[in-house]
Amino acid sequence: MLQTNLEHIETEEQFKELIEKNEKVAICCGRMGPMCIPVYDIFEIFQEKYPDIQFRDMDFDIPVAVLIKGLPECRGFWGLPFTVYYRDGKFVKATSSIQSAKEVKSIVKAVFT
């Protein structure tokens, strides 16, 4: 279980509903490790800064995580966390490993504006 203040995605139904019903979605899929925690924290800050974007996290080791791990765009990823972005129900961007606030901000601007 991830110890963050973000809403967690724990089931396939939650994942699908989130993607289908929201225009802008960002999901950070990882563990409570040193490369993942900073990204969760940045998501927590950004969910206040960008209320039109749905920021969520997902435990890398639960069954539903296969929906992210199995994305063709994530197959070459060898570093946690896997962070994925969806717009209008469609996958638009994925990153592997730690990202700084500046990097996340730049992706958010590029894919959601």
Place this chain on the structure above:
Amino acid sequence: MHKYDVIIIGAGPAGLAAAIYTARAALSTLVIDESSAGGQVKTTHQVANYPGFVEPIAGHELAGNMRKQAEKYNTQFKLAADITALHLSEQEKWVELDDDDKYSMKFVILATGSSPRLLNIPGEQEYKGHGVSYCATCDAEFYKGRDIFVIGGGNSAMEESLLLLQFVNSITVIHQFDVLQAEKITADKVTTNPKVTMLWSHEPRAFYKKDNKMLVEAENLKTNERITLERDGIFIFVGLVPNSDFLKDTPIQTTEDGYIITDLQMETNIKGVYAAGDVRDKKHRQITTSVGEGTIAALEIIHKV
């Protein structure tokens, strides 16, 4: 222009300890950080040497508690905020953030800490998370049964190598010197492991990817000869650098390496500007030393007010 008594740049242990003191003394206090609160502590798996916790505490939990304690006394936070302009003189101190707002302060504490050093060579950024990693705890299992490089020869490189050895088939350690800087007891555990090969006196010059393999072009520092080696992944642990680049257009004195020089009261060469924590020029860098320095800087300010 927003006005504060104290602005603390950096939300790690030094900055948060200072904020707890200044805010509790009823000084209006703003903490600014380009990332989230907690500094390097939040990315430390477990902290076992912080007084008051009999059992080890998760780094992110300790960092979270420090932030909550600072907030309890009305510390304000501007997180994930970039500094776009900074003016530090004895008479006037202000900072401008990427929200286009300007903040002035009577006193400032610089507590921006340090970050893992990057090699800054071609391929490093490009393959981050795609064959280049900085964290054994996070990424070791992706390399189960595989052959990898470890770059570095200090304590962190050797400690992370010990963890990696539980997963990988082999490690080739690339180190710029012909001896390791790590503590002997840890270094010996790594170098005597039959899965480990040492490549002494070499430095990586570039990383490439060929199919699923990572290639390292490394230079022999004694002969300048370059060789290219192929493995499955690269783990980099080459020390820390101070987060002081944002001071380059200010009169704050730093060492050649960028660490801020202060007196024993943590005051820099500019009156009213203090520095605390890992960004300060000193010998020992621990959470406890950072907290102590943040406290000293805050108390000096409180006494002056």
